[in-house]
Amino acid sequence: MGVLPGSFNPLTSAHTLLAEVPLDRGLVDGVFFLLAIRTVDKERPEGLSLPDRLWILTDFCRARSKLGVVLTNRGLYVEEAEALRAGPVPPEKELWFLVGFDKIVQIFDPRYYADRDEALNRLFALSRFYVAPRSGRTEADLAEVLGRPENRAFAAYVRYLPLPPERHDPNLSATAVRQALATGTLPAAVVPAEARRFIETTGAFRPPQLTEDGELLDAYGLRVRLLELIAAVGPPYPPPGAVFRVWAGLLAEAERGRRGRELLRAADLAGLFSLFPEVQQ
DSSP states (O other): OEEEEEOOTTOOHHHHHHHHHHHHTTSOSOEEEEEESSBTTBSSOOSSOHHHHHHHHHHHHTTOTTEEEEEEOOOSHHHHHHHHHHTTSOTTSOOEEEEEHHHHHHHTOGGGOSSHHHHHHHHHHHOEEEEEOOTTOOHHHHHHHHTSTTTGGGGGGEEEOOOOTTTOOTTOOHHHHHHHHHTTOOOTTSSOHHHHHHHHHHTTTOOOEEOTTSOEEOHHHHHHHHHHHHHHHOSSOOOHHHHHHHHHHHTOOSHHHHHHHHHHHTTOHHHHHHHOGGGGO
């Protein structure tokens, strides 16, 4: 079973390629996208909320029978491997993490552990690693890392996974995608259709727009705050269509839109839905 960890902020074509290649080559029987509530070195990710990243992953996997999603509250790979072994990955299956070159360097970095070798022994007793090229790093670079004296004992558990360069730019990271989106551009084929549809619909990553009245209007931020308020108030929850139409009302520059944004800031959910009675129809 392949496991592709990441923050998926957003899900990119580089992520999906890393899942598809081992499947196409018969190296794994299936792949889980592993979304962590907390990601090491990414304690405060900017961009998509965690529920929205989960939404996009689920949407992408829905029609693909060999792909699935796992949500975890573990940070280190050894902790994730233990959780996976206790849950969705049965003992008779080998567990293969699918990672980019930067991640295998991180895994061998002693600063993440109280006792590096003890943790790595636990990790490699439970799992193996396929390492894909990234940022120009090649199989020779991986061999150099694995050949270091402190890493040699673990080299047998790590394999290089070449990616077809004609299918995707392996240097295109989620960070690069976010930077492109912040300028209002989304190059073709850098994200799967499911992620593109979500981003274009919600305005995610788009900078706030200045209205004629001088107000900064953050379309995605308003959506997130609305959903957070609904979650805080609790059930019964309004139907999705009604929520979508209230959000559309919040984006209006007219007086009712401004009043709606005031009610949202005041956390007045009842008042907010009363302001837009047509959404109840």
